[in-house]
Amino acid sequence: MPDPDTATPWPYPRWIAHRGAGRLAPENTLAAFRAGAALGWRAFECDVKLSADGVPFLLHDDTLERTTDAAGSAGDLNWGELSRLDAGSWHSRVHAGEPPPSLDAVAAFCLRNGHLLNLELKPVPGEEERTGQVVAKTVRQRWGEAVRDGLSVWPLLSSFEPRTLAAAHEAVPELPRALLLDALTPDCFDIAERLDCVAVVLEESLVTEDLVRTLHHDGLRVLAYTVNDASRAELLLDLGLDGLITDAVDRFVPGI
Template identity: 45%
Template sequence: MQDWPYPYLFAHRGGGKLAPENTLAGMATAVQYGYGAVEFDVKLSLDGVAFLLHDDTLQRTSNGHGLAAEHDIAALSRLDGGSWFAPRFAGEPLPTFATIAAYCRAHRLLANVEIKPCPGREAKTGREVALLAAELWQGHPAPPLLSSFAWEALLAARDAAPQLPRGWLIEEQWPEDWPARLAELQAVSLHSDHQLLTAERVAVVRAAGYRVLAYTVNDPARAAELRQWGVDGIFTDALDRIRPES
């Protein structure tokens, strides 16, 4: 099993439920609560700039509308990505990947970068995000962990930056072909909806040489149970209730 520099707790989308997701304010909230690692979503603008956003559309987490892939970075940068969450976050921008990488490095935050391609842009997004991640963390002792539900994006990331660690995200049902899929991806980890996990599944995956991460875990008792099973990390929105060990 490869070296694993990441802590058990990852702040989901930056600040969990305490700050607007995928923003600089979210990353600052993770630091405030003592987290050593964050997870966030990265996709490409119309003109190919990597930026943070979860959805394919803009309206849930900004004052923009329509498909994110139809807006260039200049237009995206003018949007308000904070007012939807709370008035005190008014004017919080949709940040570029480069901005968040610089913040993470400056504050010693380790990162799980979820590649979140817009439909039809899987391979391009995987390739570009992986190449940029390698550049932004060049020389850093703990590189970002890349993950995605999009298989084509992960394969493109593997080919573009094979030196970066990769994890495969799964949901809805347990894939019986996980050994072959992880081997093809040359992955280091399997990232599962925590409800799919059992102690036996965790043990089998880890015995095969892979790490297991679980999302989205917001109950402290469940977080403790998963850790007892040998899960290597969880993603949580409950930064105020699931606290890093002192």
């Protein structure tokens, strides 16, 4: 594989806002995206899963209790029911009534404003393959024209679940994919290669200079999550990190 220095230029900014600006506003909502954009952030990470009737929408957890006014499995409700939930009151009164957004709504916001996206595929249990297929096809439908016209680039699809990435690859092979890792196993990078991933996204404590060098040599880009300490961020960027995902959108000034 080619070294990234001689490969196709990486199209994504190195600074990526986690779950929108998921601490300044309710995570994984358009309010969080707007808050990050107002501070100059151009790239966002968010979590996407499927409703019971197969509509991709933003939510991190398998269940609804933590970030909405409902309870139970997120995959048990149809999109019509999910779209009426309050996903903002848990955060603050000013965001009361903020709904969970569909991936369609996020696509419209990003394309209209020139923002780039790292979509983490978070399937509800039992929906691993279907989530990869549906999200990939939705991305192709929503971003395809802008990508063809050179007005945007594809979202980076990432997941901890290899079956989900494999299904996305089968459905829309041209989409870039990244394997998320919270621990290193003997075969984790072999899995990324088999999935034809362009990147790995590592829990930030796993990142070392030698690992970045090795992965770059093997043709993989390296991103890290969730980096909120300024000195750690500086060190990681000095190591040549290709992407840094952070909650600290109000403390860091996003560069290129």
